Amino acid sequence: MTDDQWFREAVVYQIYPRSFQDSNGDGIGDVPGIIRRLDYLEQLGVDVVWLSPIYTSPQDDNGYDIADYQDIDPTFGTLADVDSLIEQAHARGIRIVMDLVVNHTSDEHPWFVESRSSKDNPKRDWYWWRPGRGAEGRDAPNNWESFFSGPAWELDEATGEYYLHLFSRKQPDLNWENPEVREAVYAMMRWWLDRGVDGFRMDVINMISKDTALPDAEPVPGSSMVFGGDHFLNGPRIHEFLREMHASVFEGRPEKLLTVGEMPGVTVEDAVLYTDPERHEVDMVFQFEHVGLGIGAHKWDRSRVDLRDLKASLGRWQEGLAKVGWNSLYWNNHDQPRAVSRFGSDAPEHRVASAKLLGTVLHLHRGTPYVYQGEELGMTNVPFATAADFLDIESVNYYALAVAAGGDAEHILANLRIGSRDNARSPMQWDDTTNAGFTTGQPWSATNPNYTEINAAAAVADPESVFHHYRRLIELRHTEPAIAHGDFTMLAPDHPTLYAFTRSHEGTDLLVLANFSGDELDLSDTITEPDRWSASTMLLGNLADPASPTAPLRPWEARLLKG
Structure with a gap:
């Protein structure tokens, strides 16, 4: 592998700073809090940390509306804090990747403030401005809709023209033609x-x-x-x-x-x-x-x-x-519900096994794996009780519009509980103390009540936890070339509960077996060359060692075999 392909053997850890670790008791995660947890990330073994936006922002879309690309929002700290984070991460062999949000800015960014000040401002053409259509130009320039519900155009009364915003009306799109x-x-x-x-x-x-x-x-x-x-x-x-x-x-x-x-x-x-x-x-x-x-x-x-x-x-x-x-490999991120709740099982009897299984399957594919904060603990979706519990602009807008359109409020809430981005943004669960050790103050978003059971302190102390399973997966990617560089062959594509594939590289063959169900799964009719794999070495499993490598898979069991 050439030096410029180092990312093929790397694992990236995504931090949503607002929810990772608060250092000053204001209830919001910050950069000094991230620095405090670098030893944890080093122990996990990740190579790269990707930070969701920490730039100056009005926080209309939790930082994805940027008002200054070259400064840090005081909520998160200072540029000096970021410099310290970079230095201390590099000292541990961890790279830092920033979020780049340049399809749009905040409407409070100085570029847009100038752009909207007049039709002849030099920065007018830095954004997408168009006159309206219809009688007196009061209709939007086209029929595009925002990803956050409603029209993708906002009328600026001062200049009488519309600007384009594919997301929030406070996130005007930059004109890259300029x-x-x-x-x-x-x-x-x-x-x-x-x-x-x-x-x-x-x-x-x-x-x-x-x-x-x-x-x-x-x-x-x-x-x-x-x-x-x-x-x-x-x-x-x-x-x-x-x-x-x-x-x-x-x-x-x-x-x-x-x-x-x-x-x-x-x-x-x-x-x-x-x-x-x-x-x-x-x-x-x-x-x-x-x-x-x-x-x-x-x-x-x-x-x-x-x-x-x-x-x-x-x-x-x-x-x-x-x-x-x-390709990037991921199950969840700041925009997706928790993986174990969506693709696995968050039932108490299966949560740990299915969280490990999901990690096994993902990390053994070809590509660069991404771990979203708390995934390595098996964190779950949040049991939101009412519409008022949702904070994300996308969820809030959808609920208001759907109810106004005559939708059933309870049905809408049920859908939000499954798919809302708020599920991924609840505070990181560090220990079983108040607010899961995330903050000494009032957390900006409600902590999942299961933090007393699911938390980093308990996971690090338990050698059979989801955390240590992820640590072993990351270590294997660093030490077993077939994982980072091997060919991929899908097996049993039509089986309803078995996920199986091989990875092959320079004479090494790996077999991944995963049972995506709560029932035992007999492998006798699903594995080719059963005698060969019966004599294989099991590199990693998520349950206690089976009687043999090809013994029936127990509920939510995953195995990595080396032939």
Whole structure:
């Protein structure tokens, strides 16, 4: 492996700073709190920490609305704190990756304040401004809808024109067609790299190139929604912009940095282009196909994911990027509900085993695994009682609009409990003291009441915990070349509860077996070459050692065999 491909053997840990560790008792996590927990991350063995936004922000979308890219919100600390975090993380062999949010800014960013001040302001064209349609221009320029519900256009009464916001109305979209915008972004990125940051996770980066005609969109099939994604996802100049970014920001730097593109709506074929090293765009993508399974006409219409569909999706990405390109591997993040509640079982009798199983399956795929804070503990969704318990703007907006449209409030609440981003944003559960050891004050978001049982202190003390299973998985990725570099072959794709595959590399063969159910699973008719695998070595299991490597799988059991 060349030095510029180090990320293939790495594991990334995502921190949502607001919910990770509070150091000053104000109820909100901060950078000094992250520094306090670096020894924990070192013990887990992760190679990279990705920080969700900590920049100056009005916090309309919990920091993804940035008012100053080159300063830290006082809620989280100071630039000096960030410098200290970088230094202390590097001393432990941990790289720091920042969130890059440049599809949009906050409406309180000085760029937008200038842009909206008048039609002839020099920064007017830094954002997407258009006159309205219809009588007296009071209708939006097109029919696109915001991802956070409602129109994607907001009328500015002072200038009489609309600005585009694919997310909150307080998150106006930057106009990447303007070269001044692009150079301002690149200069900011270089500034952070010069401070010692090791790369960027790029938020919705495949939305930065829009169809400049801004045409009306057709309704989403099977839904009344009109997002307009065909006109701003993977737009006409996206590859040009990313190559220009790479040349302006990353080329010539002495050490290979990490670039990760979050790309809703990206296909396998798109990802090959984005991540082909010869094209100099990004190292890997975040795609959403597998976390979109089990969702009906809209995000809040959810059902249990069929394992066969999950295997088909993940297997397609393994095959599609086998020769060229690279993928990110994840079950959950700050935008997704807790993995063990969605793909595993959070029932008390199965939670630990299924959390370990999910880690085993994910980390043994080809790609770079991401661990979201608390995943390594088997943290679960939160039992929200009422609509008032939800804080995330996406959830709050959906509830208000759905109820106003005549929806059943209890049904809407049930959907929110399953899918809300708030599930991932409850405080990290450090110990069984008040507020789970997250803060000495009043936490900004309610702590999951199961923290007395599920917490880091208990997990670190228990050698059979989810934490130590993840630690072993990370260690195996560092020491077993077949995991990072081996070929991938899916087995039993049509089996309803068995997830099985092999990894092969330079004469080493690994077999992964996982039972996604609460029932025992006989392997006699599912494993090819049973005699060979019966004599194999079990590198890792999530339950006590079975009678033999190919003995029936117990409920939510996973095994890693080396042939």
